[in-house]
Amino acid sequence: MPPIYLDHAATTPLLPAAREAMLEGFALWANPSSPHKAGRAARAALEAARGRVKAALGWQGEVIFTSGASEALAVAMTRCVQPIAAVSAVEHEAVLRWTGDAARLPVDGEGRVLTEGSLAGLVAVQQVNNETGVIQPLDELAEAVRATGGLLLADCAQSAGKIALPAADMVAVSAHKFGGPIGVGALLVRDWAMLKPTGGQERGYRGGTENLPGALAMAAALEAPRDWLEAAARLRQRLDDGILAAGGEIIAQNALRLPTIAGYRMPGRSANAQLIRFDGMGIAVSAGSACSSGSLKASPVLTAMGYPHAGEVIRVSIGRETMESEIDAFLSAWREIRG
Amino acid sequence: MIYLDYQATTPLAPEAREAMLRWLSEDGFANPHSPHRPGRAAAAAVELAREQVAGLLPPGGQVIFTSGATEALNLAILGCGAKRLAVSAVEHAAVLDTARFADPDCAVLPVSSAGLVDPSTPIPAGTGLVAVMQVNNEIGTIQPVEGLAEAAHAAGALFLCDAVQGAGKLTPPASADMIAISAHKLHGPKGIGALWVRDGLELAPLIHGGGQEHGLRSGTLSPALCAGFGAAAALCTSLRESDGRHVENLWDQARALFADWTLNGSADQRWHGNLNLRREGLDVARLMSDCRTVAFSAGSACASGSGRPSHVLRALGLSDREAKTAIRIGFGRYTRAGDLERAAAAIHAAVGAQGAL
Numbered sequence: 001m002p003p004i005y006l007d008h009a010a011t012t013p014l015l016p017a018a019r020e021a022m023l024e025g026f027a028l029w030a031n032p033s034s035p036h037k038a039g040r041a042a043r044a045a046l047e048a049a050r051g052r053v054k055a056a057l058g059w060q061g062e063v064i065f066t067s068g069a070s071e072a073l074a075v076a077m078t079r080c081v082q083p084i085a086a087v088s089a090v091e092h093e094a095v096l097r098w099t100g101d102a103a104r105l106p107v108d109g110e111g112r113v114l115t116e117g118s119l120a121g122l123v124a125v126q127q128v129n130n131e132t133g134v135i136q137p138l139d140e141l142a143e144a145v146r147a148t149g150g151l152l153l154a155d156c157a158q159s160a161g162k163i164a165l166p167a168a169d170m171v172a173v174s175a176h177k178f179g180g181p182i183g184v185g186a187l188l189v190r191d192w193a194m195l196k197p198t199g200g201q202e203r204g205y206r207g208g209t210e211n212l213p214g215a216l217a218m219a220a221a222l223e224a225p226r227d228w229l230e231a232a233a234r235l236r237q238r239l240d241d242g243i244l245a246a247g248g249e250i251i252a253q254n255a256l257r258l259p260t261i262a263g264y265r266m267p268g269r270s271a272n273a274q275l276i277r278f279d280g281m282g283i284a285v286s287a288g289s290a291c292s293s294g295s296l297k298a299s300p301v302l303t304a305m306g307y308p309h310a311g312e313v314i315r316v317s318i319g320r321e322t323m324e325s326e327i328d329a330f331l332s333a334w335r336e337i338r339g
Numbered sequence: 340m341i342y343l344d345y346q347a348t349t350p351l352a353p354e355a356r357e358a359m360l361r362w363l364s365e366d367g368f369a370n371p372h373s374p375h376r377p378g379r380a381a382a383a384a385v386e387l388a389r390e391q392v393a394g395l396l397p398p399g400g401q402v403i404f405t406s407g408a409t410e411a412l413n414l415a416i417l418g419c420g421a422k423r424l425a426v427s428a429v430e431h432a433a434v435l436d437t438a439r440f441a442d443p444d445c446a447v448l449p450v451s452s453a454g455l456v457d458p459s460t461p462i463p464a465g466t467g468l469v470a471v472m473q474v475n476n477e478i479g480t481i482q483p484v485e486g487l488a489e490a491a492h493a494a495g496a497l498f499l500c501d502a503v504q505g506a507g508k509l510t511p512p513a514s515a516d517m518i519a520i521s522a523h524k525l526h527g528p529k530g531i532g533a534l535w536v537r538d539g540l541e542l543a544p545l546i547h548g549g550g551q552e553h554g555l556r557s558g559t560l561s562p563a564l565c566a567g568f569g570a571a572a573a574l575c576t577s578l579r580e581s582d583g584r585h586v587e588n589l590w591d592q593a594r595a596l597f598a599d600w601t602l603n604g605s606a607d608q609r610w611h612g613n614l615n616l617r618r619e620g621l622d623v624a625r626l627m628s629d630c631r632t633v634a635f636s637a638g639s640a641c642a643s644g645s646g647r648p649s650h651v652l653r654a655l656g657l658s659d660r661e662a663k664t665a666i667r668i669g670f671g672r673y674t675r676a677g678d679l680e681r682a683a684a685a686i687h688a689a690v691g692a693q694g695a696l
Contacts, residue, residue, distance in 0.1 A: 010370040019363050026356055031347040036634035038340055067406030070548035070558035094548030094557060182561035183530045199436050207433060208409035209523060211530030284375040
């Protein structure tokens with residue numbers, strides 16, 4: 001059996017158009033800050049990429065290219081002109097580690113964030129959870145945050161390029177989650193005045209020679225058609241049905257979920273034991289996020305949801321090229337491991 | 340176009356490009372932090388690259404991959420926890436600005452008219468971190484970093500070396516505690532660099548998240564960028580002697596071609612791929628616009644276009660007026676003798692057209 005990759009939330013293959021764009025970028029290797037002709041050509045290509053990223057994401061504000069979502073979130077969390085007011089309890093560590101005493105917005109049993117307490121200041125909530133696929137009601141939250149004069153930061157690492165961006169003030173995106181390369185992402189800001197500058201490139205908001213091949217490839221990946229998500233929704237329904245029929249549980253079954261990510265519990269089998277068996281069968285899935293995989297800690301996301309069997313849950317995530325036969329092979333393996 | 344701006348960035352080596360393609364292909368993708376089989380294959384590529392990059396650095400430390408030297412320098416300066424800093428007057432903005440952010444009263448170590456820091460320069464009491472670059476980006480001077488590191492240690496301070504312009508060309512600064520390097524300055528890709536950290540030295544991270552790079556630098560590592568960096572580093576190791584000879588030949592040729600110009604900075608304590616020259620009364624902006632077929636620069640790429648006189652040339656004791664008459668010609672592995680000849684002819688013709696020089 002050829003290997004089956006169902007870990008697209010960790011990273012997903014580079015799209016052919018993005019690869020072509022990278023190769024074009026490798027040929028434009030001059031420093032975009034150099035004033036000579038070669039440098040100006042690189043600068044023009046970078047600014048064109050920035051415009052294409054804005055257009056493809058439907059973003060009206062500014063775009064700061066970064067090395068990825070972790071850096072974009074670090075910029076937002078450390079250099080926002082407003083103090084951190086609250087973050088959801090199910091944020092990625094790239095947000096949580098900055099928060100100290102800031103209030104944690106709890107989630108309900110389906111992983112949906114509950115708005116309570118003060119939202120005056122910087123509020124960080126992801127658009128889609130990386131472990132469960134739950135889509136947060138950010139447009140409503142944005143209104144509540146704005147009513148207090150605060151700012152909403154949305155971690156859209158899992159959602160950008162798949163669904164429309166929320167009405168947030170700042171948005172973090174990562175190219176390699178939507179078919180672009182690893183090593184490039186962006187912080188989108190509605191207004192420069194929301195951040196304190198540091199000097200350097202990117203209008204003084206991010207120093208370092210720009211990764212032009214990465215920016216071009218990111219733009220190309222965002223311009224790819226998104227119609228595959230309808231097929232993904234059908235595949236995810238097939239997965240859900242198969243898991244339920246075989247005695248499993250679906251995490252956040254009743255919440256609105258992105259069609260590419262799902263968490264499934266196999267009663268009586270630890271996630272790590274499942275992963276080893278799946279890996280041996282050539283099937284790549286994960287327990288929680290790739291970053292925390294391999295650690296034996298129970299998922300903080302599932303714990304925050306009050307889910308009692310966090311240690312028995314794996315994440316299955318679907319990509320653009322995922323085939324029905326692969327879903328069926330996964331389900332067959334799942335039943336075999338369950339025994 | 341003739342590219343003579345090797346300090347701003349260097350051409351991507353075909354070998355580095357090739358090494359990246361494998362990790363940009365249909366079946367060569369995976370998150371190197373995933374424990375499954377494709378993830379482990381990606382992690383193995385990252386670790387091979389780490390060894391290749393470590394080959395450019397001293398023994399007894401670890402290589403932390405970052406998005407580039409700017410991030411590496413920020414991690415070193417802000418992460419080491421030093422409250423009082425001392426940096427040379429000719430550091431890159433990535434060091435100067437970050438040091439002043441960390442310590443608004445940061446001490447500045449002066450340079451001689453040749454562009455060199457004297458290792459016997461007193462280091463203020465209580466200094467926690469001294470930063471001096473190995474090779475200056477504007478004038479190519481090679482600082483006595485071993486002596487400076489010893490002086491820093493004697494003063495109870497850590498020593499950080501920005502080795503962006505020297506890595507892959509010179510012996511690494513063996514006594515430094517932290518060393519920052521960038522892939523695209525040694526024929527690797529943009530978007531990746533590294534901080535070398537001496538074993539036992541603890542740093543606080545600047546980017547939190549998945550806890551990659553021993554928790555020092557979160558963010559998914561790119562197997563492609565790592566592999567490109569590793570291949571470029573390995574090539575520097577294997578070609579170091581021939582690259583060095585090639586640059587010496589180009590230097591002799593370039594010096595002869597510009598014999599009546601004044602050299603900025605030491606001729607001997609210098610990386611010879613950097614020719615920074617000035618000429619009385621020269622209008623550099625006009626020269627650059629008249630020589631569109633030659634890519635050279637006035638000072639660093641980052642500061643180019645700002646119109647401000649170079650802080651490096653000012654530190655040598657040049658007046659603002661003199662500093663504004665300087666150009667930087669940078670060359671290296673892929674520069675041919677004919678490139679220098681044609682560039683010099685174009686520059687001389689344009690200078691002649693400015694009259695009375």
